[in-house]
Amino acid sequence: MSYAYRPFDYVPPPELRGQTPSDAPVVIVGAGPVGLAAAIDLALHGQKSIVVDDNNVVSVGSRAICWAKRTLEIFDRLGVGTRMVEKGVTWKVGRLFNGEKEVYHFDLLPEDGHKMPAFINLQQYYVEQYLIERAFELNEFIEIRFKNKVTAIEQAQDHVTVQVETPDGSYALKAQYLLACDGANSSIRGMMNLTFEGQSFEEQFLIADIKMTADFPNERWFWFNPPFHDGQTALLHKQPDDIYRIDLQLPLGADTEAAKDLDHILPRISRAVEGRPFELDWMSVYKFRCNRLDKFVHDRVIFVGDSAHVVSPFGARGGNGGIQDVDNLIWKLDLVLRGQNASLLKSYDQERIFGADENIQNSARATHFMQPPSAMEKTFRDAVLDLANRAPFARRMINSGRLSVPCSLAHSALMTHGALAPCPVGHAALDAPVEGGFLLNHLGGGFKFLGVGIKMPAHLDHVYFPSEGLMAERYGKGVYLIRPDQHIAAYWPDLPGEKSLDHALARAQGQT
Amino acid sequence: MNVAQDNLGAASDDVYDTLLAAFDGLNEQEQHAKLARLALIMVNYIGDIDVVQDMLDLAQTPAS
Numbered sequence: 001m002s003y004a005y006r007p008f009d010y011v012p013p014p015e016l017r018g019q020t021p022s023d024a025p026v027v028i029v030g031a032g033p034v035g036l037a038a039a040i041d042l043a044l045h046g047q048k049s050i051v052v053d054d055n056n057v058v059s060v061g062s063r064a065i066c067w068a069k070r071t072l073e074i075f076d077r078l079g080v081g082t083r084m085v086e087k088g089v090t091w092k093v094g095r096l097f098n099g100e101k102e103v104y105h106f107d108l109l110p111e112d113g114h115k116m117p118a119f120i121n122l123q124q125y126y127v128e129q130y131l132i133e134r135a136f137e138l139n140e141f142i143e144i145r146f147k148n149k150v151t152a153i154e155q156a157q158d159h160v161t162v163q164v165e166t167p168d169g170s171y172a173l174k175a176q177y178l179l180a181c182d183g184a185n186s187s188i189r190g191m192m193n194l195t196f197e198g199q200s201f202e203e204q205f206l207i208a209d210i211k212m213t214a215d216f217p218n219e220r221w222f223w224f225n226p227p228f229h230d231g232q233t234a235l236l237h238k239q240p241d242d243i244y245r246i247d248l249q250l251p252l253g254a255d256t257e258a259a260k261d262l263d264h265i266l267p268r269i270s271r272a273v274e275g276r277p278f279e280l281d282w283m284s285v286y287k288f289r290c291n292r293l294d295k296f297v298h299d300r301v302i303f304v305g306d307s308a309h310v311v312s313p314f315g316a317r318g319g320n321g322g323i324q325d326v327d328n329l330i331w332k333l334d335l336v337l338r339g340q341n342a343s344l345l346k347s348y349d350q351e352r353i354f355g356a357d358e359n360i361q362n363s364a365r366a367t368h369f370m371q372p373p374s375a376m377e378k379t380f381r382d383a384v385l386d387l388a389n390r391a392p393f394a395r396r397m398i399n400s401g402r403l404s405v406p407c408s409l410a411h412s413a414l415m416t417h418g419a420l421a422p423c424p425v426g427h428a429a430l431d432a433p434v435e436g437g438f439l440l441n442h443l444g445g446g447f448k449f450l451g452v453g454i455k456m457p458a459h460l461d462h463v464y465f466p467s468e469g470l471m472a473e474r475y476g477k478g479v480y481l482i483r484p485d486q487h488i489a490a491y492w493p494d495l496p497g498e499k500s501l502d503h504a505l506a507r508a509q510g511q512t
Numbered sequence: 513m514n515v516a517q518d519n520l521g522a523a524s525d526d527v528y529d530t531l532l533a534a535f536d537g538l539n540e541q542e543q544h545a546k547l548a549r550l551a552l553i554m555v556n557y558i559g560d561i562d563v564v565q566d567m568l569d570l571a572q573t574p575a576s
Contacts, residue, residue, distance in 0.1 A: 379548045387553070394552060
C-alpha cells in the first residue's frame with residue numbers, strides 16, 4: 001500500500017513485569033481517532049489514562065476521510081489541527097451527474113475569518129498517526145498499550161475492572177471509568193450484552209482507494225445511475241498522496257465476493273476516471289446500518305463514537321460525530337474525577353444522544369435519496385434530479401450526503417437562556433479573527449467568559465475582544481459564557497450582576 | 513391561511529382544463545413523473561412547511 005505502515009512496539013505491561021499496577025483513573029478501549037482524542041483531551045485536563053488496543057498499527061485503508069470544520073477545531077484544541085489541515089486536501093467544486101449528464105456543479109466558497117476550512121479529506125491512517133504522535137508527546141499522562149485485548153469486564157460500585165490479554169499472558173486492569181471507543185463492532189458492548197437498536201440497510205458499497213498521478217481535477221464527483229456501473233450511485237473523491245477514494249454502490253443482493261473480483265471492478269474504475277492510468281491501493285466492501293445504544297453512560301462504562309452509534313457513511317458523520325462525543329464528554333469526566341457529582345455525566349447522554357439522532361436522521365435521508373426504497377420515493381427522487389438543471393430550488397434537494405455541522409445544544413438543561421444572542425446559546429462558538437490570531441484559540445479547555453465590547457471584572461476568568469469587524473458581526477456586543485467544548489452556555493447583552501454569572505456557571509456545570 | 517378556500521373563482525374551469533391537458537398523451541410512468549415534478553415546484557413556490565402540511569392533510573383520504 002501507498003502508506004508505510006509501521007507497527008508500534010508491544011511492551012509487556014507493568015502488571016506482568018511485577019511492577020506497580022497503573023493508577024490511571026481512566027481506561028480507554030480502542031486506539032482509533034475517538035479513543036486517542038479522548039486520551040489527549042484527558043491529558044490536557046491533567047488526567048491520566050491507559051489506552052488498550054488489540055492491534056498495533058493505524059487504520060488499514062483510508063476509512064473515514066472527510067473531517068468537518070468543527071472536528072478540525074477540536075483537533076486544533078488538542079494540538080493536531082494545523083498538521084491535519086496542512087496534509088489534508090480541500091475540495092471546493094462538486095459535480096453531480098445523472099447517468100452521462102452533469103446535473104450541475106457547485107463551488108463551495110470558503111467563508112472568511114475562520115482558522116479552519118469547512119472540511120478536509122485526510123485518510124484515517126494519517127489522523128491516527130498524528131493523534132498517536134501527539135499522545136506520545138503527552139506520555140506523562142497517556143500510556144498506549146498495543147496488542148492488549150480486553151476479554152472480560154466487571155463493574156463494581158466505585159470502579160471497573162477488565163481482563164486484558166497480551167502476548168505475555170493476561171492481567172487485570174482497574175480504573176474509575178472505562179471509555180469504550182472500540183468502534184461499530186464494539187467488543188465491550190458485546191460483553192455487556194447491550195442491544196444496538198436501529199435500522200439495517202441492504203445496500204452494499206465497494207470502497208476502493210486508487211493511486212492516480214495523472215492530472216485529475218481536485219473535485220468531488222457524484223453519480224446517480226452511473227453509466228459505468230450497475231449500482232445506483234458512485235462517488236469519486238480526492239485524498240492526499242494522489243490517492244482517490246471511489247465508492248461504488250452495489251446492486252441489491254449482489255454477491256460480495258464477486259463484486260471484489262478485479263476483472264469486474266477495474267474496468268468500472270477506469271471508466272469513472274475516464275481512462276487515466278491508476279493502481280489499486282486498498283479495497284473493501286461494507287454494508288451499513290444506523291444504530292444507537294439506548295444510553296451511552298452505563299455507570300462506570302461510557303460509550304463514545306461508533307460503539308455508541310453508527311450511521312451510514314454519507315455526510316461524514318461517523319468520525320466527526322465521534323470526535324464531538326469526545327469534546328462533549330471529557331471536560332465532564334474531568335470534573336467528576338475531581339469530585340463533582342457523577343450525575344453531570346447524564347448530560348453527555350442527553351446532549352450526544354440528541355446529536356447522534358440528528359446524524360442518524362441526516363444519513364438515513366441521504367441513503368433514501370440515493371436508493372429510494374419505494375416506487376413513489378424513486379419517482380420523487382428522479383423528479384428532483386430532472387428539475388435540478390433548470391430549477392435552482394431542486395439542486396438543494398439533491399442529497400448525496402449532507403456535510404456534518406455541529407448540532408445545537410440549545411435544549412440541554414445546562415444552558416441558561418435569556419436575551420437572544422447573535423451567536424445563539426447552545427451553538428458551538430463561531431471562530432473569528434482577533435488581534436494576533438483566531439478567537440477559538442482563546443477559548444475551550446476550561447470554562448471562560450467572553451466579553452465582546454464589554455469589559456469584565458479582572459477576577460473573573462475571561463477574555464475580552466472589541467466588538468468590531470467579524471467579531472461584531474458574529475457576536476454583536478455582550479458577555480458570553482463558553483464551555484470547555486467551546487459551546488455557548490449563556491449570553492447577556494450587558495454585563496450582569498455577579499450572581500447571574502455565578503448561577504449560569506453553576507448551571508453549566510450541572511450543579512443546579 | 514385556509515388551504516380549502518376557493519381562490520380560482522370564474523377561472524376554475526380553465527385551470528382544471530389546463531391541468532388535465534398537461535397530462536395528455538403521457539404514459540402512466542410519465543404522468544407520475546410529471547405530477548411529482550409539479551408537486552415539487554408547487555411546494556417550493558409555497559415555501560411554507562406549515563401550509564404544505566395543511567395541504568397534505570386536506571389531500572388525505574378521509575376516514576370513512
